[in-house]
Amino acid sequence: MPAQNVYVTKTGTKYHKETCHFLKNSKKEITYEKAIERGFDACSVCKPRKEVSDSQSISSENSLTTTNRNTTSTQCLGKTKSGARCKRMAKSTSGKCYQH
Known part of the structure; x- marks a missing residue:
């Protein structure tokens, strides 16, 4: 499966969908995996979600998004x-x- 792309801002701590209004002033496209590695959290407004294939479980996705929240x-x-x-x-x- 190809990597899913999400968007981040220069100074923010969240990752977003391309259509999120928080990306009005700046946006940088990165992969979902890089966003998680860098400690970004999901935007609570646009609620971007990793597309999960049938072989992956939702619990493994949740464990990825809860890391680096310190x-x-x-x-x-x-x-x-x-x-x-x-x-x-x-x-x-x-x-x-x-x-x-």
Whole structure:
């Protein structure tokens, strides 16, 4: 079976169908397998789904999509100019958002 292609954005963490409205500003076509390897999750709006052949089971697909989900967001630890704590969410291991 040929590889299924999905679409990702430059800064996003989700993979999408080609018709998803989140791809309005940027999109890059990659294979489903590469998206999973790189830790992308499925978009909850367009709900892209891997096409499963008769020989594959749904449970093996679910185990692929649940790997690499150890990224969590926390409130940024950075301070603003006024000295208040930044309100953005940070996914980096440093605990700071893109601006700090």
